[in-house]
Amino acid sequence: KNEVEQSPQNLTAQEGEFITINCSYSVGISALHWLQQHPGGGIVSLFMLSSGKKKHGRLIATINIQEKHSSLHITASHPRDSAVYICAAQGVRGTDKLIFGTGTRLQVFP
């Protein structure tokens, strides 16, 4: 079993839909990262969470430390949100090592 599991692997949506991507982890963490990767490879950091909830524009990330679970929500999805979304667990303090989930490929159609 992978230390970081993501679901779903693939997701298609119509423009305007509310989207949820889930991430579960089995390791102890100092932070949970949500990353976005567009075709071509560039990775952008969306959120870094150690507790609670963060919001940036139409994106919301939550984490439940007790349940070892995090979610990424996209409200009012748009075709430009089409990308691969990756969650990554950052382990014990003092290291930047990330353990990645397998990613969720999101396609939003107009």
Add this chain to the structure above:
Amino acid sequence: KAGVTQTPRYLIKTRGQQVTLSCSPISGHRSVSWYQQTPGQGLQFLFEYFSETQRNKGNFPGRFSGRQFSNSRSEMNVSTLELGDSALYLCASTLSGTTNEQFFGPGTRLTVL
């Protein structure tokens, strides 16, 4: 402020050769991590450097090595290339060794023929 830069962006090598990839972190960032991304294995951690010291290493063979210079720039080297080393190699920098947002470079796409 300039972002993380990686050179070269694309590289084609043949089996048995060696390759050196370079990563320049954001100015002021002292920690650099390297990752390998392949279609089959996804993103995997290679190693992490902080203040010229390797702080952590992933489960890769000894053919993969790296170093960090006093200006925080980092290089990784792969010797005796194998077909399976074809991948996107990404580096990421952070301010320090605590829990900080990681900033990724555009990657070097290595093809081994």
